[in-house]
């Protein structure tokens with residue numbers, strides 16, 4: 759039985775080297791139900807991915823700070839407090855370690871992405887002082903509002919499509935997917951998932967990374 763799906767990018771659609779598994783292009787292009795790309799990445803990345811897969815633009819970006827369909831864009835977060843937290847962090851002599859040509863944040867509107875090489879306990883102190891939280895995706899530390907999540911972004915996209923989040927099956931790998939798992943009818947973590955995603959998921963695939971996602975999509979097709 760095919761079903762609407764919400765799929766994370768990093769660690770979930772990717773192979774261990776970081777590139778998207780080319781097999782997923784055909785599988786998602788031909789998926790008969792809505793596909794939502796739900797990511798912590800900045801807004802342009804999942805929009806481009808939808809275009810290159812050849813599917814409608816149905817996107818949750820920035821961990822839910824931005825949500826978009828072909829007909830509408832919603833900015834669900836306000837990045838001011840996150841930027842202030844990072845400004846304080848940097849003013850105290852710390853570095854978010856993104857270099858001068860910071861492509862992680864150049865197009866990011868509602869949160870700040872910090873390299874995972876920084877001291878997360880120090881970063882968290884600055885985040886909390888500004889009412890923000892730090893989410894570890896395994897790829898970035900995201901300084902963000904605790905009220906923003908992929909769950910909220912998916913609720914927006916689902917409503918735009920005339921659906922509910924409970925119509926969706928979610929697939930992901932890390933703590934930024936956990937809240938989305940909670941609002942979907944079923945959820946898979948791929949085998950490389952972190953402890954938070956493992957605890958929140960209904961099922962953990964045998965295979966890691968994109969092979970785990972293909973395994974989950976196969977299960978959904980054969981149900």
Ligand SMILES: O=C(O)COP(=O)(O)O
Nearest residue numbers: 767768797798799895898
């Ligand atoms: O940008 C990140 O840190 C991770 O992105 P993801 O949500 O697609 O795994």
Ligand SMILES: [Mg+2]
Nearest residue numbers: 766768769931
């Ligand atoms: Mg991920």
